[in-house]
Amino acid sequence: MKAEMSISIDEKKALQERVKRLKEEKNAVILAHYYQEPEIQEIADFIGDSLELAKKAATTDAEIIVFAGVHFMAExxxxxxxxxxxxxxxxxxxxxxxxxxxxxAFRKLKAEYPDHVVVTYINCSAEIKTLSDIVCTSSNAEKVIKSIPEDKPIIFAPDKNLGRYLMEKTGRNMLLWDGACIVHEAFSLDKLLEVYRENPSAMIIAHPESEAHVLKVANYVGSTSGMLNYVKSSEHDTFIVATEAGILHQMQKNVPHKKLIPAPAKEDNTCACSECAFMKMNTLQKLYNCLQNEGPEIILEEDLMEKALLPIERMLELS
Structure with missing residues (x-):
C-alpha cells in the first residue's frame, strides 16, 4: 500500500470502512484522544480527554480495546x-x-518523604502509578487535591506546571517533581501576544500543562474537555488555543462559525502550532494493521496492574 501521507481521499475512506468492518467482526472498540489525527477521530467509538477515556475504558463491554493515544493511556x-x-x-x-x-528516581524521592500523600497525574507510567496514593487528570486535579486533608503534605508528580497551577488554585504547598510536557512548553509567549494583537477580541485559552507565563495571559485555563466546553458555551467568536493542535478538529466541528487560532510554537514548523509527535505516530494504516493482527498488545504483570489499579479507582470514585 502507498505511504499514508500520499493516499487519496477515496483510499482513506475505503480504509476507514475496512477498519469499521473489522471492529464489528472482532467486537472491538476504538478509543481516541482529541490529539489524534482527524481521520482516526472520525471512526473512533469515543473521543475524549484522559479522564473521559479512563471512564469509558472502565465500562466498555468490548472484547478488544484499541487505544488511539499514547502508551500510558493504553496501560x-x-x-x-x-x-x-x-x-x-x-x-x-x-x-x-x-x-x-x-x-x-521517583521511588527514592518518595522514600525521603514517607509522610507525604503521593498524587500523580495520569500522564505517567503504570509503575509510577503503583507508587501513588491517588491519580488525577487535569479535569479533576483540583478536586483530588482538595479531597486530601490540609494537614497532610503532598508530593505531586510528574508535571511541575500543572502542580504550580494547582498550588495557586488550592492554596496548598506541594513538593513538585521536575517534569514537563514538551508540547505544552513549546508555546512562544512573544508570538502568542503578537497573534493576540492581530486579533484583539480573541479569548486566549490554555491547558494547565503550559508554562506559568502562558497561563497568566490566558482568559481560561482548563483540561482538554474543559477547553472544548468553554469554546462551545462562550459568547465570543475568536479563540487562541494553547494546547496540542489536534484538539482543533473536534473543536471546529462543535463551533463551525467560530474562529480558532492555534497558539504559535517557539520553533517555526508547517502548522505554526504545537503538535505531539508521539500522538501523531498512530496513523489510520497502523490502526487497521493493529485490528487486523490484534497487536501490538499491551502486556502488564498481574501484580503491577493490581497495585496501579488502587489509585486509579480512588480517582474514579471521586469523579
Missing amino acids: TAKILNPSKKVLLPDLKAGCSLAESCPPD
Whole structure:
C-alpha cells in the first residue's frame, strides 16, 4: 500500500470502512484522544480527554480495546480491563511527560518523604502509578487535591506546571517533581501576544500543562474537555488555543462559525502550532494493521496492574 501521507481521499475512506468492518467482526472498540489525527477521530467509538477515556475504558463491554493515544493511556485501559485485549497502534507512541519521571528516581524521592500523600497525574507510567496514593487528570486535579486533608503534605508528580497551577488554585504547598510536557512548553509567549494583537477580541485559552507565563495571559485555563466546553458555551467568536493542535478538529466541528487560532510554537514548523509527535505516530494504516493482527498488545504483570489499579479507582470514585 502507498505511504499514508500520499493516499487519496477515496483510499482513506475505503480504509476507514475496512477498519469499521473489522471492529464489528472482532467486537472491538476504538478509543481516541482529541490529539489524534482527524481521520482516526472520525471512526473512533469515543473521543475524549484522559479522564473521559479512563471512564469509558472502565465500562466498555468490548472484547478488544484499541487505544488511539499514547502508551500510558493504553496501560491505564489495560489496568482497568486486565482480562481484555488492549492494543496500541504503535508501541513507540510514548509521552515526554511520562518519561520525565523514571520509577527508580521517583521511588527514592518518595522514600525521603514517607509522610507525604503521593498524587500523580495520569500522564505517567503504570509503575509510577503503583507508587501513588491517588491519580488525577487535569479535569479533576483540583478536586483530588482538595479531597486530601490540609494537614497532610503532598508530593505531586510528574508535571511541575500543572502542580504550580494547582498550588495557586488550592492554596496548598506541594513538593513538585521536575517534569514537563514538551508540547505544552513549546508555546512562544512573544508570538502568542503578537497573534493576540492581530486579533484583539480573541479569548486566549490554555491547558494547565503550559508554562506559568502562558497561563497568566490566558482568559481560561482548563483540561482538554474543559477547553472544548468553554469554546462551545462562550459568547465570543475568536479563540487562541494553547494546547496540542489536534484538539482543533473536534473543536471546529462543535463551533463551525467560530474562529480558532492555534497558539504559535517557539520553533517555526508547517502548522505554526504545537503538535505531539508521539500522538501523531498512530496513523489510520497502523490502526487497521493493529485490528487486523490484534497487536501490538499491551502486556502488564498481574501484580503491577493490581497495585496501579488502587489509585486509579480512588480517582474514579471521586469523579
